[in-house]
Amino acid sequence: MIDFYFAATPNGLKVKLFLEEAQLPYRLIPVRLSKGEQFKPEFLAISPNNKIPAIVDHAPADGSEPVKLFESGAIMLYLAEKIGRFIPQDIHGRAEVLQWLFWQMAGLGPMAGQIGHFNVYASEKVPYAIERYTHETARLYGVLDRRLADRPFIAGEFSIADIACYPWVVPHEAHGQRLADFPHLQQWFEAMAARPATLRTYEGVENVYAPKQALSDEERTLLFKQGAKTRA
Template sequence: MIDLYFAATPNGLKARLFLEEAQLPYRPITVSLSKGEQFKPEFLAISPNNKIPAIVDHAPADGGAPITMFESGAIMLYLAEKSGRLIPTDLRGRTEVLQWLFWQMSGLGPMAGQIGHFNVYAPEKVPYAIDRYTRETSRLYGVLNQRLADRRFIAGEFSIADIACYPWIVPHRAHGQNLDAFPHLQRWFEAMAARPATLRTYEGVENVYAPKHSSLSEEERRVLFGQGAR
């Protein structure tokens, strides 16, 4: 059994989507970010960066003590290797998948996260930031669109690369993006959305396409965005 510490953010959803696709038994444990549950000592013992997702694998392959993990990309790679699913075993196929997994982790996620923040969460409009991150997110959408021009999935066969990227395309409206401008990406997105595992993952999740958080209290805003080194 795997404990999944989870909130309905793109990173949380991609970990849950993997578990649903791989049909691994798991127990979802909701972490309320706006209430500061990510700062509880028992959670920090699993995820010292106080971010979700995190997992506890109670049945690791070596038969030893439970393994705790944080960082969504590392979690997905670990679970893919544990299950022998959703990552190729041949050198070239594996290399393709890893490139696009790390592309999502280093590019698509951070840039989309920034424009999502400035469009949805920021208490006032910052034109330079909005322009900067809208443009860079658009460029990354274009990279993915071009990649998908001649293939069904990002790395050939369906893999953790697709699972990692999909939740970051779901809130495209909050990113200031129109999928009509990216036809290959749109075709892939619609195919991903129709998968049974995707439907199960997103069941009951609200406002994923155009989230609205203008009603955040000052305390919730401080908890979510006010953390410093201390």
């Protein structure tokens, strides 16, 4: 059994999508970020960066003590290697998947996350930031669009690269992007959206980029104004 610490952000949904694709048994443990639950000592013992997602694998492949992991990319790589799926065993195929996984972690996620923040959560409009991150996210969408021009999935066959990228394309409207401008990406996106595991992953999930009401000062502080001294 895997304990899965979750909030419905793109990074949380990446790991949920993996677990659903792999059909691994897991216990979903919600972490209410706006309530500061990511700063609880018991959660920090698993995720010292006070971010979701995080897991505790109570049945590691070598039969040892439970494995604690934070960082969505590390979690997916660990689980893919554990079950022997969604990452090729040959050196060239593995390299293809890894570079696109790291591309998502270092590029698509951070840039799309920034424009999502400035479009949806910022207390005031910052035109330079909006222009900067909208254009950079569009550039990254273009990279992915060209990559998908001659293949059905990012690394050729379905892999953790696709699982990692999809949740960051779901909120494309909040990121100021039109999928119609990226036809190969759009075709891939529609195929990913139709997968049974994707439907299970997103069933009943709230869109965090469409908040129903403005954040309170306390919630804004918990989410966006933490400094070097995190809460105990």
